[in-house]
Amino acid sequence: MKELKEKDPPEIPEECEEIPRPISDTPFKPLGSDVLKLSEPVSAHCFPGKIKFAFKTVEELITYIPYAPRAGDFSLQAVGSNQKSKLAEVLPDEFLPGKFFHKVRGVQGSVRKIKGPAVWSCGKDRRGNHKGLASKIKWAWDKACEDSGYYPFAMYSGLKGSHIGGGAKQGVWTGPGGAPGAIAFQQGMTPAAYGLSLVIDPWFCGDPTDTDFGLSHSIWTGAWTPSIGGNPAISEELFDMGVFSNSDSENGSNCWSDYQSRKLRTIEDAGDIFGGAEDFYVGDQSEAHFENIMSKTLGSAIVPINKYPLPNPTQWLISFCEASGMKWANTFFLRKRYVRPWWVGDLDVFGEWEPTRWTSAEKRRLDTIYGITDLVAKIEQISWKDTPQTPFDRHEMFQFWDGPSNFITWAELDRARPIADRHAAYKAEEKALAANPQGASDVDL
Numbered sequence: 291m292k293e294l295k296e297k298d299p300p301e302i303p304e305e306c307e308e309i310p311r312p313i314s315d316t317p318f319k320p321l322g323s324d325v326l327k328l329s330e331p332v333s334a335h336c337f338p339g340k341i342k343f344a345f346k347t348v349e350e351l352i353t354y355i356p357y358a359p360r361a362g363d364f365s366l367q368a369v370g371s372n373q374k375s376k377l378a379e380v381l382p383d384e385f386l387p388g389k390f391f392h393k394v395r396g397v398q399g400s401v402r403k404i405k406g407p408a409v410w411s412c413g414k415d416r417r418g419n420h421k422g423l424a425s426k427i428k429w430a431w432d433k434a435c436e437d438s439g440y441y442p443f444a445m446y447s448g449l450k451g452s453h454i455g456g457g458a459k460q461g462v463w464t465g466p467g468g469a470p471g472a473i474a475f476q477q478g479m480t481p482a483a484y485g486l487s488l489v490i491d492p493w494f495c496g497d498p499t500d501t502d503f504g505l506s507h508s509i510w511t512g513a514w515t516p517s518i519g520g521n522p523a524i525s526e527e528l529f530d531m532g533v534f535s536n537s538d539s540e541n542g543s544n545c546w547s548d549y550q551s552r553k554l555r556t557i558e559d560a561g562d563i564f565g566g567a568e569d570f571y572v573g574d575q576s577e578a579h580f581e582n583i584m585s586k587t588l589g590s591a592i593v594p595i596n597k598y599p600l601p602n603p604t605q606w607l608i609s610f611c612e613a614s615g616m617k618w619a620n621t622f623f624l625r626k627r628y629v630r631p632w633w634v635g636d637l638d639v640f641g642e643w644e645p646t647r648w649t650s651a652e653k654r655r656l657d658t659i660y661g662i663t664d665l666v667a668k669i670e671q672i673s674w675k676d677t678p679q680t681p682f683d684r685h686e687m688f689q690f691w692d693g694p695s696n697f698i699t700w701a702e703l704d705r706a707r708p709i710a711d712r713h714a715a716y717k718a719e720e721k722a723l724a725a726n727p728q729g730a731s732d733v734d735l
Contacts, residue, residue, distance in 0.1 A: 341426065343615045344692040345486075348702035349709060351691070354422075355410065355484050356713035357381055359474075361700040370472025375483055377452040380714075386411050387453050387468060387485060388424030392431045395443045398589040399596070407448025408468050410485035410690070423486065423690055430614035438606035439599055442491050443557065443590075444583045447471075447687075449485035478697035481689040488616070492686035493560070493580055494544075494592060497571045504643040505535055505622035507569045508685035510607040512660060513541045514569070515593050516554065517600055520545025524659060531652060532627035535641065540568040545593065554591035557584050567592075604660050610688075611672035617692050619684035620673040624648070624656070624666050 345351040352358050357380050364371040377385055388411030396402035411422040419425050435441050449468030473483035481487040492498075494514055496506035505511070512518035513534065519525050519541030526538045534541065544567045547553045560570045561580075572580050594601055611618055622643055630641030648656070648666050656665050674680055679695035691698070 341422070341615070344617050344690045346692045348693070348698055348706040351484065351698065352703075352706040352709045355381070355385060356710040357385070357484070358703045358707040358710040359479065360703070361474075364474035366474060366476050370480075371474040372470060372472050373451070373474065374454065375451045375473060375479075377483070380710075384412055385452075385485075387449050388414075388422065390424050390428040392428060392445065393435055393441055394445070395441050395587045395590050397587060399591060399594050401441050402586070407446050407488070408453065408485065409448045409488070426614050427488070427616075430610050430612075430616075433613045434606045434610035437609040438602045438604075439597065440593070440601040440603045440606040442606070443493075443587055444579075445488055445490050446579070447482060447487055447489035450480070450482040450487075452483070452485075475697060477695065478699035478703065480697060481691040484698075486690040488688045489686050490688060493570060493572055494567075495571070495686040496569045496683070498573075498682075498684050498686070504626065504628065504683075506683035506685045507534060507536050507541065507544070508623075508683070509592065509603045510618070510620075510685055511623045512604055514544040514555075514567075515603060516545045516595050518659060520549070528659070529628075531655075532629055532641075532646070533624065533656070535628040535643075536568065543568045544570075554593075554595065556589060556591050557587050558589075560592065599661075602661060604665075605662055608662065608665075608668050608672060612668070614688075614690075616672075616688045616690050617674045618672050619680075619687040619689070619696070620669070621676050621680055621683050623673075623683070623685075624669045625673060625676060 341354070345354070348358075355377075357375075357377050359375060363376070364373050387408035389405050389408050391403050392406050393401050393403050406427070409423045409427060411424040415421055431445075447469070450471035451468060451473035453467040454470055468485065471482065473480050491509055495508035495510075498506070507513035507519075509515075511534075512528075513536060514520075517524070518528070519534075519536075519538075522538045522542065525534065525536075525541045528534045529537065542549055543555075543565075545555055547555050547559050547565070555567055559565075560567045561572060593603060607618065610616070625645075626643040627646035627648075628641050629644050653664075653666050657663055662668065674689075674696070675692065675694055677694050679697075684696075689696075693702075
């Protein structure tokens with residue numbers, strides 16, 4: 291027994307996490323002799339390998355990004371508040387927006403590399419890679435392009451309402467910044483206020499303001515894929531199954547400028563007033579952005595067919611969401627069925643979208659059409675929650691948020707605020723110890 295007591299305690303393997311202890315229980319060590327470890331989840335857990343799935347609760351979100359504003363901090367309006375958040379001031383050292391290079395479409399179907407929008411990051415690792423969400427998205431994007439052969443045209447949005455324009459913060463932080471935009475609504479904060487949201491190829495995702503017709507026949511659904519939506523027989527079959535509510539001619543207009551001559555739909559003619567794509571949409575605020583993207587991608591087919599295997603945007607969608615953990619703003623695609631009354635026959639009568647369960651035979655057929663195994667289950671897994679708060683599609687939107695609503699509600703933020711307050715208390719004690727290493731802190735934990 292005496293020999294056992296005299297032995298040194300076993301070393302903790304590097305892959306094991308040290309259990310955090312309150313500062314009051316931590317033996318005092320003069321600065322410079324060792325790094326004082328605080329019970330601070332941001333620095334302890336902000337690594338891509340540990341952040342596997344989209345945040346499901348506000349408590350989980352605030353644990354990683356301890357910023358919980360109040361509704362009274364903003365002048366709330368129905369259209370949302372464009373006021374800046376105080377994220378940069380509250381977390382000057384912990385929230386450091388990160389950008390990353392990724393491949394997108396170029397002219398004549400080529401591929402070019404550009405820098406993406408700023409998203410949540412909490413610094414860089416020893417190799418210079420951004421921690422937090424930035425490195426996850428970069429890896430997922432590259433994997434999705436490799437898996438599917440499809441390269442999107444643009445990704446934007448990212449962080450909104452904070453770190454506008456980038457630059458220095460209190461003489462310490464320099465780097466990419468967020469974009470202005472509405473982040474606070476009467477319902478709550480948007481995930482974009484935390485750098486958790488992306489917009490990808492919105493011009494090929496239908497009109498997000500038109501919520502009366504259910505499914506957005508977006509590029510991710512096959513409605514723009516020549517071998518699916520552009521194949522009259524397949525498109526009609528999917529209409530009869532209730533996957534699409536578009537007719538085969540409407541889907542065909544997304545895929546072909548001229549079906550008879552098999553001329554593919556390109557980005558420059560997608561928006562033609564006469565003969566354009568059925569589901570092309572450019573909002574007033576993104577028109578200039580689209581024209582900028584179009585100028586850099588002239589001659590590019592929306593979904594090309596000049597290589598094998600054929601590019602598959604639906605496979606891109608699944609690979610990206612599975613690898614990044616992000617959720618797709620989908621309520622209708624393969625989660626509801628478009629049903630028309632049995633008596634309408636060939637009459638042009640609108641149906642309704644109804645909750646459904648696909649039969650085993652239907653699932654197998656869908657797997658064959660899209661070339662993806664277990665397609666229905668995978669779409670269900672990557673889609674946001676189907677709740678009364680999400681009765682619509684926003685197929686251009688991806689977010690690292692899996693709560694019951696697209697908003698991070700004020701009530702939820704109020705409940706999670708003690709987590710942010712506790713983090714602030716530890717930071718205050720850390721600052722006090724740095725200023726007076728020999729003295730005791732007066733901060734109440």
